[in-house]
Amino acid sequence: MSGSVGFLIFFLTYAIVYGILAIGLNIQWGFTGLVNFGVAGFFAVGAYVAAFITGAPSQYHLGGFGLPFPVGLLVATVVSGIFALILGFPVIRLREDYLAIVTIGFAEIVRLVIVTERHITKGPYGMGVIKPYNDMVPASFYGLFYLGIAIAVLLVLYLAMERAVRSPWGRALRTIREDERVAVAFGKNVNSFKLQVLVLGSMIFGLAGAVFGHFFNFITPDHFLPMETFLVWVMVMAGGSGNNLGVLFGALAIRGVWEGMMFLSDVLPTGIQIGAVRLAVIGLLLVLVVMVKPEGVLGEKKTASDILGE
Amino acid sequence: MQLIVNGILMGAVISIGAVGLTLVSRILHFFYFGYAAMLVYGAYLTMTLFNDVGLPLILAVLVSLPLLSLMAILIDKITFKHLRKRGTGPFGMMVVGIGLELFLRSSVRLLWGSDVMRYDLPIRRAILLPFNVRITPNQFVIIAASLILMLLLHLFLDQTKIGKAMRATADNIDLAKVRGINTERVIMWTWVIASISAGFAGFFLALDTRLVPIMGWKLLLPLFAAVILGGVGNPYGALAGGMIIGISQEVSAGFITPTYKPAVAFIIMTITLLIKPSGLFGRGGQ
Amino acid sequence: MLEVINLEKSFGGIRAVDGCTFAVENNTITGLIGPNGAGKTTVFNLISGFYSPDGGKIVLNGSRIDQLPAHRVPHLRLSRTFQITRELGKMTVIDNLMVAPLDQMGETLFNSWFRLRSVKRQERKIREKALYVLDFLEIPNLKDEYASNLSGGQKKLLEFGRTMMTDPEIILLDEPGAGVNPTLMKKLNGYIERLRGEEGVTFFLIEHDMDLVMKLCDPIIVMNDGKVLAEGTAVEIQKNRKVLDAYLGG
Numbered sequence: 001m002s003g004s005v006g007f008l009i010f011f012l013t014y015a016i017v018y019g020i021l022a023i024g025l026n027i028q029w030g031f032t033g034l035v036n037f038g039v040a041g042f043f044a045v046g047a048y049v050a051a052f053i054t055g056a057p058s059q060y061h062l063g064g065f066g067l068p069f070p071v072g073l074l075v076a077t078v079v080s081g082i083f084a085l086i087l088g089f090p091v092i093r094l095r096e097d098y099l100a101i102v103t104i105g106f107a108e109i110v111r112l113v114i115v116t117e118r119h120i121t122k123g124p125y126g127m128g129v130i131k132p133y134n135d136m137v138p139a140s141f142y143g144l145f146y147l148g149i150a151i152a153v154l155l156v157l158y159l160a161m162e163r164a165v166r167s168p169w170g171r172a173l174r175t176i177r178e179d180e181r182v183a184v185a186f187g188k189n190v191n192s193f194k195l196q197v198l199v200l201g202s203m204i205f206g207l208a209g210a211v212f213g214h215f216f217n218f219i220t221p222d223h224f225l226p227m228e229t230f231l232v233w234v235m236v237m238a239g240g241s242g243n244n245l246g247v248l249f250g251a252l253a254i255r256g257v258w259e260g261m262m263f264l265s266d267v268l269p270t271g272i273q274i275g276a277v278r279l280a281v282i283g284l285l286l287v288l289v290v291m292v293k294p295e296g297v298l299g300e301k302k303t304a305s306d307i308l309g310e
Numbered sequence: 311m312q313l314i315v316n317g318i319l320m321g322a323v324i325s326i327g328a329v330g331l332t333l334v335s336r337i338l339h340f341f342y343f344g345y346a347a348m349l350v351y352g353a354y355l356t357m358t359l360f361n362d363v364g365l366p367l368i369l370a371v372l373v374s375l376p377l378l379s380l381m382a383i384l385i386d387k388i389t390f391k392h393l394r395k396r397g398t399g400p401f402g403m404m405v406v407g408i409g410l411e412l413f414l415r416s417s418v419r420l421l422w423g424s425d426v427m428r429y430d431l432p433i434r435r436a437i438l439l440p441f442n443v444r445i446t447p448n449q450f451v452i453i454a455a456s457l458i459l460m461l462l463l464h465l466f467l468d469q470t471k472i473g474k475a476m477r478a479t480a481d482n483i484d485l486a487k488v489r490g491i492n493t494e495r496v497i498m499w500t501w502v503i504a505s506i507s508a509g510f511a512g513f514f515l516a517l518d519t520r521l522v523p524i525m526g527w528k529l530l531l532p533l534f535a536a537v538i539l540g541g542v543g544n545p546y547g548a549l550a551g552g553m554i555i556g557i558s559q560e561v562s563a564g565f566i567t568p569t570y571k572p573a574v575a576f577i578i579m580t581i582t583l584l585i586k587p588s589g590l591f592g593r594g595g596q
Numbered sequence: 597m598l599e600v601i602n603l604e605k606s607f608g609g610i611r612a613v614d615g616c617t618f619a620v621e622n623n624t625i626t627g628l629i630g631p632n633g634a635g636k637t638t639v640f641n642l643i644s645g646f647y648s649p650d651g652g653k654i655v656l657n658g659s660r661i662d663q664l665p666a667h668r669v670p671h672l673r674l675s676r677t678f679q680i681t682r683e684l685g686k687m688t689v690i691d692n693l694m695v696a697p698l699d700q701m702g703e704t705l706f707n708s709w710f711r712l713r714s715v716k717r718q719e720r721k722i723r724e725k726a727l728y729v730l731d732f733l734e735i736p737n738l739k740d741e742y743a744s745n746l747s748g749g750q751k752k753l754l755e756f757g758r759t760m761m762t763d764p765e766i767i768l769l770d771e772p773g774a775g776v777n778p779t780l781m782k783k784l785n786g787y788i789e790r791l792r793g794e795e796g797v798t799f800f801l802i803e804h805d806m807d808l809v810m811k812l813c814d815p816i817i818v819m820n821d822g823k824v825l826a827e828g829t830a831v832e833i834q835k836n837r838k839v840l841d842a843y844l845g846g
Contacts, residue, residue, distance in 0.1 A: 035401065090584055097341050097400050098583050101534050105576040108531060116569045163709060168694075168702030168719060171687075175695045178684035185644065185678075186762065187670040187698040196705060226527075230408060237405070276419035279412050286409030287389060290402045302740070304691040305702070308719055 009143040015255040016150040017212045022235045022247040023154075023161055024204030029233075030241035030300070031165050032197045033177030035096045038087075039232050041107030042080045042202040044114060044224035046209025048121055050076035051129045051219060061127055062120045069132035073153070073210045080206025081199045083110075088198040092191050107226060114221045126220030129213040150211055154248075157204065162244055171304035173197060174242075227279060231258075234282055237289045242300030257281065311441040313561045319449050321556025322456035323514045327529065328536035328548035329463055330507025336480045336543025337493075337500045338390065340403035341534065345508055346526030347414030352378050352509030353516035353525065354422050361430045371513050378505040385410065386501055411527070418523040427521040452514045459510060460549060463503075467545060472499050480543040531572050532559065535579035541589025551590065554578070597622040597657060597798055598643070598674075598766060604651035605638055612638040614822030616652070620766070625792060625799040627813030629806075629833075631843055635822040636802045637679055640768055644676045645669040656766075671698055675759035676768035679802070681751040685744030689735075692743050692754055693726040694719075696761035722761075729757045733787065748775045756784065760791070767791075769801035773808050781805075785812055810834070818842070 021039060028034040052063035054072040091102050114121045121127060137145045164170055175183045176190055183190050213219050231254065239250020258278060265274045327349060334342050355377055359370035389406055436444040467473040472495075479486040479496045487493060515525060536555045540547025555578060559571040582589065598620040605613040613635045620626045628636050641647045643654055645666035654662040656672050664672075684692050700722065701707050702715035730736045733753050738746065743754060752772060759767045772788075773781050785808070791797045803809045809816060810830040818826040818833060820842040826833060833839055 091580065094583055094587075097404060098538075098587065100401075100404060101341060101538075102576075102580055102583065105531055105572075105579065109573045109576055112569055112573060116567055160709065163712075164705055167708030167715065168700045169705050169708045171691060171695050172700075172703050174687055174691075175684055178686060179682050181646070181678070182682050182684060183695075184646070184666045185670065185676055186696045186758070187667050188703070189665075189667045200705070227412065230412065233405070273419060273424065276416040276424070279416035280420070283409040283412030283414075283416065286412065287406050288409075290398070290406050290409075291389065291392065294398075294402065300686070302688060302742070304687055305694070305719065308716060308723065 006143060009147050011255065011259055013143070013147045013150050013215050014259075015252050016147075016154050017208050017215065018232065018235060018255055019154055019248045019251040020157060020208035020211060021205055021232045022239065022251040023157060023244055024201040024208065025232050025236045026241065026244055026247045027161060027165070027173075027204070028197050028201040030236055030243070030247065031170060031177065032173040032194065033096075034194055034197055034201075035100045036103050036198065036201065037100045037226075037229055037233075038103035038105075038107035038110075039205055039229040040224045040226055041103075041110035042083065042205035043209040043212070043228060044107075044110050044219075044221070045080045045083050046076040046206030047129075047213040047219045047223070048114065048127070048209075049079045049206070050210030051127050051213050054130050054132065054214070055128070056130070060119075061122050069214065072132075072214070073207060076210035077203045077207045080209070081203040083206075084199045084202030085195070088195050092195045092198060104226060104229070107224075107229060111221050111224055114224070121221075124221055126218055129217050129219060131217055132214055146215055150215065153207070153211055157207070158244060158248070165244070166304075166306050168305050174304050227282065230286060231282055234285045234289065238285065238293070240300065246300075254285075312443050313564050314557060315439075315443050315445060316563075317557030317560035318553070319445075319453060319518065319556070320560050321553035322453050323511055323518070323552075324529070324532050324536050324556045325549045325552030326456050326459055326507055326514065327511030327533050328507075328540065328552040329545045330504035330511075331533050332537040332540065332543055332545055332548040333476065333480060333500050333507075334504045335537055337476065337483070337497060338403070339483070340400040340407065342407045343404065343530065344385070344407045344410035344414060345504065345533070346530045347411050347418070348378060348382060348505060348508035348526070349512035349515070349529060350415060350418050350523060350526040351381065352505070352512035353521050354418055356509075356513050357427060357429060357516070357521060358422075367429070367431075371509065374513075375506050375509045378509045379502045382501040382505050383498055386497070415523050415527065422521075422523075424523060429517060429521075448517050452518060456510075456514065463507075463545065466503070472496070476500060476503070477545075480545075528572070531579075532556070532575040535575040535582075538579050538587075539582050539590055541591045544589065544591055547589055547591040598800065599655040600639070600643070600652070601655070602652035603639065603642060603649050603654065605635075605642055605647055605649050611822050613642065613649075616819070616822060616824055618817050618824050618827060620798060620800045621815075623792060623796055623798055624815065625788060625801070625813050627809045627816040628800065628802045628819065629804070629809055629816060630819035630825070634819040636819055637770060638822075639819070640676065640770055640802065643669075644674065644768060670762060670764075673763065673765040674768065675762045675764035675766075677752075677755040677759060677770055677772065679770040679774070681748070681755050683743035683746065683751045683754055685742065687743060688740050689743055689746070689754060690723075690726050690730070690739045693729055693757055693761050694722050696758045697722050697725070698762055725761060729760050732760070733757050734783070749777060749780045752776050753780070753784070756787065764797060766798040766800060769799060769803075771802050771804060773803055773805045781808065788812065 021043065025036065025039060028036050050072040053065050053067050053075050054069055055064040056066055057064035087106050091099060094102065115124055131142065172183065172188050172193060175188065176193055180190050235250035235254045236247045238254065240246030261274060261278050261281065264277065331345050334345065352374055355374035356370045359365045359373055360367050365373060390403060393403055393406065434447050436446045438444055467477055475491045475496050476499060479491060479493060512526065515529060532555050536551035537548055539554060540551030555575050558578060559574050562574045563571060601617050603613050603616040616639060630636055642649050645664055649662050653660055656674060661669055661672060701718055707715050730739055735750065735753060738750065746754060756772065772784055776784065788799055792799060814829055815827060816830060816833045817824060818839050825842055826836045826839050
């Protein structure tokens with residue numbers, strides 16, 4: 001396959017990983033107004049857990065249990081959810097700005113653990129991750145094949161989440177976002193809903209991590225810097241909080257900007273680090289989204305629950 | 311014993327930084343992540359003024375502070391002032407603050423590069439104190455200077471008119487408005503104090519270790535921990551909180567892997583939030 | 597129906613509610629009046645569980661509710677409105693109503709995914725009820741409007757309608773008349789009377805508009821400085837010396 005097609009496949013697969021992350025954050029922030037700045041932490045947990053599950057046995061890191069790819073996805077998702085439950089149970093009732101600091105701290109500590117516990121994760125050297133079904137697909141089509149897997153995962157996730165947020169459950173979430181006191185006054189157990197959403201969203205981040213690891217085939221702590229969290233935040237806020245299609249569009253567009261900036265390196269004077277420029281652009285986008293377009297490019301759908309189709 | 315001395319040193323850096331952060335958090339009513347970038351700019355501006363321009367070190371620090379204040383006030387004019395007028399909530403402000411932090415931090419990388427740098431100072435040997443405690447002259451200067459700074463901050467907050475207005479605003483914003491305190495003016499002065507506080511903290515940190523663009527971000531978690539532990543908006547609480555966080559972080563290195571130091575700050579902070587969100591001294595918070 | 601016994605609540609050393617005792621009888625429209633700062637809204641927030649009392653008891657239909665988490669209180673068929681309307685701005689009027697009913701099975705994620713048929717059945721009933729409420733309040737045309745686009749009076753109506761959605765036995769109204777024009781107020785009075793007459797709902801309301809209270813409420817409870825000052829019919833209250841002093845002196 002030619003280079004540009006190969007790049008397109010790479011780009012799309014990467015964008016889908018972020019699309020999955022964006023859908024997870026949209027459940028939390030977009031629909032419920034729950035702040036989670038620890039996206040990168042759950043993303044990392046999913047990636048590493050999946051790598052342990054599907055990898056070949058190794059004395060240098062945990063596992064290598066050699067289990068099938070779908071088991072890896074499943075366990076990664078569940079374990080991320082368990083992490084979210086343990087973190088969320090005590091802190092879910094905190095005010096949103098405190099929750100922001102606590103979740104960002106959590107993600108940093110996940111990364112610290114990955115860096116430090118080398119016998120489990122191989123630390124900063126990073127871990128190889130298998131290419132699932134490598135032996136069944138011709139090498140030249142493998143990229144396309146894996147893109148197919150990623151699309152399938154995203155599609156199932158998208159449909160499941162659309163149904164969830166278009167139901168009375170989703171309507172209760174929107175109520176919490178608009179006014180917690182009203183939700184309480186009408187008998188909704190706000191902390192329970194928030195905890196459900198924290199866990200569900202974080203499971204999705206874990207799933208994204210598993211898809212990412214098996215796509216990139218190599219993971220290091222540097223893949224899970226706090227910046228990743230804010231990249232997803234930009235996607236959700238710019239794409240339109242509360243609209244799953246909007247945030248997918250946001251993921252695609254922001255990934256486009258991200259990859260596009262690589263071409264800048266031909267134009268920019270030498271010595272300018274593309275990484276720093278990227279970070280600056282993401283920072284600027286965060287500022288601009290809040291200042292210029294707080295509701296995002298695509299707004300949310302008017303009707304909260306439309307399962308009756310009216 | 312050495313760990314405790316290290317802790318006091320770290321505590322001094324965190325305390326000095328936390329005073330500014332606690333006032334910003336309370337008076338501007340949001341947690342400003344861009345504070346980390348102020349710290350980094352303070353350290354790097356001082357480096358340029360000292361290494362390249364050739365000012366004496368103390369003068370380099372003192373010249374960097376007005377530059378830092380100017381930058382902070384300018385950023386406030388461009389961003390937060392508009393958001394305040396529009397009634398944007400603390401969360402929107404916080405997101406803008408994070409955006410600024412990412413932007414400013416990478417601007418440091420673009421202006422000065424990502425390499426590790428240090429102040430062009432002769433390397434002096436550590437002094438051996440009783441109990442086998444080692445301390446470098448730089449560290450001695452840091453501890454002594456922070457004590458002086460703390461005293462000056464106290465005098466400013468306690469004796470000057472604007473300092474009193476700031477504390478009143480931090481205590482109760484609505485009441486301060488009713489009493490006719492010009493809050494925009496207080497906010498401007500808050501940025502000045504924050505710049506002094508961040509500038510010195512950044513300088514101390516760089517003097518003790520070295521300069522890297524990420525240094526501010528890494529200190530942010532302990533800083534927030536100190537602010538929350540001391541009660542948001544309480545400068546004296548921030549000083550005490552900073553000391554407690556600094557000492558617990560360093561002493562913990564005697565029992566656990568030293569890389570987990572930030573986790574100690576995180577745990578202290580989270581426990582504070584769960585048990586007493588208004589902090590040890592119960593003034594700020596909710 | 598609702599009993600408040602020796603209720604106490606302080607904020608930062610200030611006793612907002614200071615040994616308050618009264619009862620709201622079944623199927624009455626009981627008014628709660630008093631000068632600003634008398635502690636009326638605090639009493640409402642205590643009853644609806646938003647604050648937990650420092651002392652005393654709140655008993656609803658024979659069971660204590662003062663230790664319940666706030667989201668359990670509506671399940672005992674007590675519903676409330678807010679002094680400053682709390683509409684869900686970025687949701688439509690009908691969604692504002694449909695979110696109110698308690699124990700919706702579709703509010704469980706599992707049911708929304710795997711038991712869609714039963715969820716739909718319940719949802720249809722809730723929708724019918726919401727449409728009925730909109731008709732009852734004579735605002736069916738506002739069904740799909742964002743709540744943030746409503747006028748102040750319409751928001752008050754919406755809040756009132758939201759309480760109806762939960763089939764309450766008792767409704768707490770916090771200043772239903774504030775910011776409402778006289779025509780709409782008359783209508784609202786009508787709705788309150790009708791709900792009491794036809795469905796046996798008990799009302800307990802805070803109001804500053806004395807004409808309204810005197811016409812609508814019986815009995816009336818007067819609070820001052822966190823305590824109950826007087827209790828009685830409109831005529832008795834109007835003649836009460838202590839009440840006059842509190843209003844004029846306070």
